[in-house]
Amino acid sequence: MFKTYLKAISLSIFCALNASAAHSVSLLRDPDIEYGLQQLAEPILRAANLNSDNVKVWIINDMGLNAFVIDHTHIFLHAGLVLQLKSAAQLQSVIAHEAAHISNGHISRRLANAKRAKLATSFGVLVAAAAVAAGHTDAGLGLALGATGSVNRVLLAHTRIEESAADQSALRFMNAAKVDPAAMVEVFKLFIGQSNLSEDYQDPYTRSHPLNRDRIRTINAYAATAPSHRPDVKQAYWFSRIQGKLSGFLRAPQWTLPRATGSSDVDLMRRAIAEHRSGRSSTAKKNMAQLVEAHPNDAFYRELQGQILLESRAFSAATKAYASAAQLAPNNALILGGYGRSLLAQNTKSSNAQALKILQKARNRDSRDARILRDIGTAFARSGQQGQAVLAIAERYALQGNMQNAAIQAKRAEDLLPRGSAAWQRAQDILDAAKTP
Structure with a gap:
């Protein structure tokens, strides 16, 4: 069978555990998809006081459900997450959450925390550190963490606090951009059942995120008092086009x-x-x-x-x-x-x-x-x-x-x-x- 691939699988980010071991993550670069993502991101970034010309949204070639940031200019979404979402508002809620990490200054603090925990600071390891802060570390990113025990718990505590703050900021950004905040609840429900261990038996102090049930409860409380917003036709179109092109290349004909x-x-x-x-x-x-x-x-x-x-x-x-x-x-x-x-x-x-x-x-x-x-x-x-x-x-x-x-x-x-x-x-x-x- 003739095979072709999404045309711009271009950048490998290496996350080295040591000199003899490395894992790579590929980006899926496509002008149509990236333009559509910027169309969805622009109102969110504007609400977050971020310049959409400077902050780019890129797709990671991974079918896991994940999203993360590593610097002040890039938001990374896993292809699997984009394909699983059901609406533009859901995708915008993910972008809003990651934009909140940038707007709230979490990236600079996270790097400082990483240095204090004696983590390596190569570009690839920063991707890995961001991935663990975003949860779902079994999604295929190599992780080079030198911190263990109490040091690791301190790092995770910082990220849990940041995640809760990012949720709150993201809801405000969505409301300002006239995006239904209830879409964030729908996204978190996708993650329920993804963990290897039921949340009922997890220690919340060994997680990088607050428990999903707690986040959903908080977001529901906000959504109940926020004004409702109707779906935007233009944004719905670009979401359909992004998802259609991505699935066309990644899923079997x-x-x-x-x-x-x-x-x-x-x-x-x-x-x-x-x-x-x-x-x-x-x-x-x-x-x-x-x-x-x-x-x-x-x-x-x-x-x-x-x-x-x-x-x-x-x-x-x-x-x-x-x-x-x-x-x-x-x-x-x-x-x-x-x-x-x-x-x-x-x-x-x-x-x-x-x-x-x-x-x-x-x-x-x-x-x-x-x-x-x-x-x-x-x-x-x-x-x-x-x-x-x-x-x-x-x-x-x-x-x-x-x-x-x-x-x-x-x-x-x-x-x-x-x-x-x-x-x-x-x-x-x-x-x-x-x-x-």
Whole structure:
């Protein structure tokens, strides 16, 4: 069976238990999904006095039910949680809770607590520490916690207090954004039964969260006195589109096709993805042509059309679709990355030169997409700029947390690049980072 995957599975975050053991977590990067998430997040972030241009919502490639933050600029949602939710309001309640951690200053305090507990502070371990603070630590994230006994209980106590405060702030944000606060109760009910041990037998002082039953009781009390808010049609649409595209790529086509039988745009998109993944490219192309004709100014449908054409090896047609998408969304790094990739696939002198320009623009807008770094390395190599090509490889390894190979490639790049140039200095930065314990 022909297989394709959500196109921008790009960043691995390594959580090292020691020098010989590591676990990775992948992000699912997709321009359509990320735009939709920002549409849902924007009113919540505004209510939290956070700038939606600075705080991004990203999807973790994990089917567990979880969400967490590790810094002041990213909210991470597990794909499994997004697929399990039933409404835009439910998804917004999760975003509101994580935004509250940022708004309330919990991230800075959590890092300070972690240092006092002698936790490692690499990027990957911060993800793990955030995951344990978000609960459900069995969801697949490697956790590098050095604290035990009473120290661990102190850390968990801090997170329990923060979780309760975040619940209260999230409810206020939802109310200000005209999102029904009762949706938060519905989300917590999803978690009931997820624990290995019934809450009736759990010690609340060994948990990172307050007990779900206590949180539900508190939220119900708030919701009973809060004004009711009707669902927003636009937000409901974007929730449906996010969930539809995510499920189209992550669930088997034989699961999707019997369920995507409606006449809506989202169902047509789901069918196109499922048909493409089943190897029926002609049907998928017809579905996408129909979507693009109905929505000629939708950059994301054109981008998906470009992906399907590219993976069907219709390189020239793919480039045309991506070019249209890039014209509609000229600053979207993921769309630009796809455009450059389609030009590389044609592999002519002119297309490679054009690809390099576009991929440099994409990297300047998003330096955390490993696929863009891979492709720009190819483009540099084809243009004869070997030093820049090797540097891109080094940066990709560094992004993925593989500092040993990053240092090897950075050393190669150092020898190939003009001494003192901006690119040479970037190689030095990688070498310096690799030396940091």
